[in-house]
Amino acid sequence: MGRFSFFGQGxxxxxxxxxxxxxxxxxxxxxVGRSTQVWLLKxxxxxxxxxxxxTRMTRSDLAGKGLRQAKKGTTLGxxxxxxxxxxxxxxxxxxxxxxxxKAGFIVxxxxxxxxxxxxxLVRGIDADWLRDAYGFALMPDKVFYLRAEVDDLVTRVxxxxxxxxxxxxxDLHLGDDMYDSFVAYQNRMRIQFDHMVDDYGFTLIDARRSxxxxxxxxxxxxxxxxxxxxxxxxxxxxxxRPALNGAPVHAxxxxxxxxxxxxxxxx
Amino acid sequence: MRPLRSSRxxxxxxxxxxxxxxxxxxxxxxxxxxxxxxxxxESEGYAVVFSEWNSSPLVKKVTRRGKKKRSLTxxxxxxxxxxxxxxxxxxxxxPPLKAGSVVLADRYMYTAFARDVARGVERQWxxxxxxxxxxxxxxxxxxxxxxxxxxxxxxxxxxxxxxEAGADxxxxxxxxxxxxxxxxxxxAEYESMVxxxxxxxxxxxxxxxxxxxxxxQVVAEKLAGAKRTGSKTWVDLxxxxxxxQA
Numbered sequence: 001m002g003r004f005s006f007f008g009q010g011x012x013x014x015x016x017x018x019x020x021x022x023x024x025x026x027x028x029x030x031x032v033g034r035s036t037q038v039w040l041l042k043x044x045x046x047x048x049x050x051x052x053x054x055t056r057m058t059r060s061d062l063a064g065k066g067l068r069q070a071k072k073g074t075t076l077g078x079x080x081x082x083x084x085x086x087x088x089x090x091x092x093x094x095x096x097x098x099x100x101x102k103a104g105f106i107v108x109x110x111x112x113x114x115x116x117x118x119x120x121l122v123r124g125i126d127a128d129w130l131r132d133a134y135g136f137a138l139m140p141d142k143v144f145y146l147r148a149e150v151d152d153l154v155t156r157v158x159x160x161x162x163x164x165x166x167x168x169x170x171d172l173h174l175g176d177d178m179y180d181s182f183v184a185y186q187n188r189m190r191i192q193f194d195h196m197v198d199d200y201g202f203t204l205i206d207a208r209r210s211x212x213x214x215x216x217x218x219x220x221x222x223x224x225x226x227x228x229x230x231x232x233x234x235x236x237x238x239x240x241r242p243a244l245n246g247a248p249v250h251a252x253x254x255x256x257x258x259x260x261x262x263x264x265x266x267x
Numbered sequence: 268m269r270p271l272r273s274s275r276x277x278x279x280x281x282x283x284x285x286x287x288x289x290x291x292x293x294x295x296x297x298x299x300x301x302x303x304x305x306x307x308x309e310s311e312g313y314a315v316v317f318s319e320w321n322s323s324p325l326v327k328k329v330t331r332r333g334k335k336k337r338s339l340t341x342x343x344x345x346x347x348x349x350x351x352x353x354x355x356x357x358x359x360x361x362p363p364l365k366a367g368s369v370v371l372a373d374r375y376m377y378t379a380f381a382r383d384v385a386r387g388v389e390r391q392w393x394x395x396x397x398x399x400x401x402x403x404x405x406x407x408x409x410x411x412x413x414x415x416x417x418x419x420x421x422x423x424x425x426x427x428x429x430x431e432a433g434a435d436x437x438x439x440x441x442x443x444x445x446x447x448x449x450x451x452x453x454x455a456e457y458e459s460m461v462x463x464x465x466x467x468x469x470x471x472x473x474x475x476x477x478x479x480x481x482x483x484q485v486v487a488e489k490l491a492g493a494k495r496t497g498s499k500t501w502v503d504l505x506x507x508x509x510x511x512q513a
Contacts, residue, residue, distance in 0.1 A: 012341045012387030066329035077357035079399050087346040094340050132395040136342055
């Protein structure tokens, strides 16, 4: 066994060899359609007979309420916010994700440490400090990065109820109003995400396409991962990647998958 | 305040103020000593600001919730206390230090280094987490033996609490046994930090007055050039209050 590993030193009392399920991450900006795809994937996997836990990486039982209250105020410092998010993430990881993995579930998470890291990096937090801090996180089997143009996001976010203060990076004073700020902030976030594609072995999914086209892509990737690991694109085992700060072992993987998945590919 | 790669934990802080911290296990008498020091500093006209462990209004409720539901793991216990510490560093510690005040902290990052490691968290990881911390001008450690601390605590309160007894990580028959094992681990961590961080050791078995005298001597050496308010309003009011009671 020993299929799972941690990015760093791990969690006291948690043995990776006790974890049996799969950890699948859907990452991407606000409005890119992550939660829709998580929902579709969950239904699909369940009809195929898998036990699935769908979860989102904020609002834990422990810190969710406190974090929400803290974000309403304006006194939340940047380091404090980064640590508060890490606490929230750790609570969810230990009380929800890890028990499900122990029970052999496929865990689909709407966002993971990558969003938390990108948010902190955009706010000037030291990259090495963040990597070390998240050394307790489990390496996922697969990270699907749903990527769209910021222009596309704007319309979707407006349709879904408007701009959010934090998702627009209003604390950074990047623009005169929510729209300007949202565009500037999401562009910065995207730069951070694009940097992570190689470092963390993301699988790029072109999210400019229809919900169905994106879902078809995800299904194909998931099938490859679950039923024919050796035939999957790139690093199908998900375990050949090194820890966060090393160079990827499969250096050729990310560019290759980026190319193939950015192509519109109706199935 | 940005976490820096260079080890700020070992570099002197750049601010005009002074940061004085006290450490030690529960029952070591550190809070009494810090309170006596505060009275003295204020009577000498220094602008004093006080910051207590686990007191950030932003985070306190979350910690209380986790303790009450006993849902804190060694990892979240460590992270939530670091969050509290970051908030206080940004709001209660750095601004007064910039203004030239004497900041007194009852427990500091060394508490996390001792407790979290006693809970099984990796030593280097928790030190890394606190890279953003301001290094104290003086960090006192009140050294007390386990038996003595147990005796004092038993006299002072009716029952031990779950997390302070380390009952989340120690397998023991009862809370008292758990407390003993856990506090023993914490003492071992403190002892190893004396050299690592240059903690100033005070023998907490000495009479209260002797400990305070020693503390004031060490602090006085670090106060040259520190800002004084020039007003003794607080002390005057206090002495008036005492006089009226007499």
